[in-house]
Amino acid sequence: xxxxxxxxxxxxxxxxxxxxxxxxxxxxxxxxxxxxxxxxxxxxxxxxxxxxxxxxxxxxxxxxxxxxxxxxxxxxxxxxxxxxxxxxxxxxxxxxxxxxxxxxxxxxxxxxxxxxxxxxxxxxxxxxxxxxxxxxxxxxxxxxxxxxxxxxxxxxxxxxxxxxxxxxxxxxxxxxxxxxxxxxxxxxxxxxxxxx
Amino acid sequence: xxxxxxxxxxxxxxxxxxxxxxxxxxxxxxxxxxxxxxxxxxxxxxxxxxxxxxxxxxxxxxxxxxxxxxxxxxxxxxxxxxxxxxxxxxxxxxxxxxxxxxxxxxxxxxxxxxxxxxxxxxxxxxxxxxxxxxxxxxxxxxxxxxxxxxxxxxxxxxxxxxxxxxxxxxxxxxxxxxxxxxxxxxxxxxxxxxxx
DNA sequence: AAGAGTCTTGGACACTTGACCTACTCCACG
DNA sequence: CGTGGAGTAGGTCAAGTGTCCAAGACTCTT
Numbered sequence: 001x002x003x004x005x006x007x008x009x010x011x012x013x014x015x016x017x018x019x020x021x022x023x024x025x026x027x028x029x030x031x032x033x034x035x036x037x038x039x040x041x042x043x044x045x046x047x048x049x050x051x052x053x054x055x056x057x058x059x060x061x062x063x064x065x066x067x068x069x070x071x072x073x074x075x076x077x078x079x080x081x082x083x084x085x086x087x088x089x090x091x092x093x094x095x096x097x098x099x100x101x102x103x104x105x106x107x108x109x110x111x112x113x114x115x116x117x118x119x120x121x122x123x124x125x126x127x128x129x130x131x132x133x134x135x136x137x138x139x140x141x142x143x144x145x146x147x148x149x150x151x152x153x154x155x156x157x158x159x160x161x162x163x164x165x166x167x168x169x170x171x172x173x174x175x176x177x178x179x180x181x182x183x184x185x186x187x188x189x190x191x192x193x194x195x196x
Numbered sequence: 197x198x199x200x201x202x203x204x205x206x207x208x209x210x211x212x213x214x215x216x217x218x219x220x221x222x223x224x225x226x227x228x229x230x231x232x233x234x235x236x237x238x239x240x241x242x243x244x245x246x247x248x249x250x251x252x253x254x255x256x257x258x259x260x261x262x263x264x265x266x267x268x269x270x271x272x273x274x275x276x277x278x279x280x281x282x283x284x285x286x287x288x289x290x291x292x293x294x295x296x297x298x299x300x301x302x303x304x305x306x307x308x309x310x311x312x313x314x315x316x317x318x319x320x321x322x323x324x325x326x327x328x329x330x331x332x333x334x335x336x337x338x339x340x341x342x343x344x345x346x347x348x349x350x351x352x353x354x355x356x357x358x359x360x361x362x363x364x365x366x367x368x369x370x371x372x373x374x375x376x377x378x379x380x381x382x383x384x385x386x387x388x389x390x391x392x
Numbered sequence: 393a394a395g396a397g398t399c400t401t402g403g404a405c406a407c408t409t410g411a412c413c414t415a416c417t418c419c420a421c422g
Numbered sequence: 423c424g425t426g427g428a429g430t431a432g433g434t435c436a437a438g439t440g441t442c443c444a445a446g447a448c449t450c451t452t
Binding site for chain 1: 428429430431432433
């Protein structure tokens with residue numbers, strides 16, 4: 001295999017792990033399977049990472065970052081509050097529909113992280129970055145449209161995250177897109193009533 | 197070990213599996229560990245169930261039923277719409293706070309079921325029964341207080357499930373009870389505006 | 393009491409897992 | 423050059439997994 005710097009290999013391994021986990025599930029994501037994805041030998045995994053767990057830590061961090069970036073890029077700036085909020089939800093939903101397996105993976109990673117004490121902080125971290133991302137979007141909308149929120153941005157972010165998480169999880173199970181979008185729109189309307 | 201009828205043993209095994217999975221996580225729930233929980237030999241698991249998967253199918257069904265029963269038992273009859281809705285949310289939240297690991301298990305089971313084609317219907321079934329349970333609760337409230345809902349009960353149920361799922365998942369990560377309750381209350385208020 | 397049918401046992405099986413090891417190849421630098 | 427260390431290949435390891443089986447033990451019917 002081509003010679004690659006260890007640090008670059010680490011990034012490659014993280015990406016390979018994400019690919020495999022997205023496609024086949026977290027349970028099927030073994031060190032062998034990850035190495036196979038890159039066409040390299042298993043030994044490299046333990047040369048680049050102290051353990052498989054350390055690799056998964058990195059996976060969670062990378063995904064959390066990517067989520068925030070993707071969500072923020074999805075919103076279309078400009079327009080009034082109503083269309084901004086709707087656009088934000090719509091952008092988010094496009095992401096979900098385009099990458100259902102990736103969404104499922106985030107839930108798998110969350111439950112995995114929550115199951116033992118040492119990885120639990122990662123779940124908190126992941127959630128904190130999600131909330132921060134949403135708060136940033138709300139601030140964007142507020143700045144772009146000159147509106148204010150009746151409730152603190154922090155609480156608004158928590159409500160939004162609960163909604164998106166809940167709707168996504170439900171849709172992953174029943175795949176009823178029409179209902180999911182309808183629910184999302186209903187919540188968007190409710191949210192708009194909190195704008196001044 | 198004491199001689200037990202196969203059908204009874206099946207129920208015992210399901211309960212043992214739930215105990216182990218709740219306490220130690222779905223990944224740690226092996227056939228050996230389940231048998232150990234009952235103090236019986238591993239062979240019995242495959243004497244009573246065709247496979248471990250069949251056992252987990254049963255686990256999902258039993259848990260889904262229990263959830264609905266618990267949620268429905270939470271509402272206090274009598275009183276106005278506002279207190280009924282609040283009571284329902286409050287009762288649900290008490291269950292979550294009392295059994296965080298059990299809630300985590302439901303998410304683990306959902307992601308597990310969604311990961312392969314043959315168990316996927318179970319995830320749908322689980323969700324359908326949750327929705328049906330919430331619809332029943334909404335109907336109860338409607339009947340008891342003589343109120344009507346501005347939107348179809350089905351959509352209302354979907355919104356409620358999204359909220360409870362989202363808030364629960366978030367709380368499992370950050371354990372910020374005050375914020376979770378606040379978010380739940382905010383949603384309850386929004387929901388009340390849909391009552392006539 | 394004898395037998396049939398129902399449960400239980402403990403071990404064996406084929407396989408996968410994460411971890412680790414050693415011999416090797418290659419490249420940059422002195 | 424040539425040498426040392428970074429990077430690789432491929433294999434081994436013990437411990438785990440779900441599944442299966444033969445043999446025994448219990449309980450009811452005849």
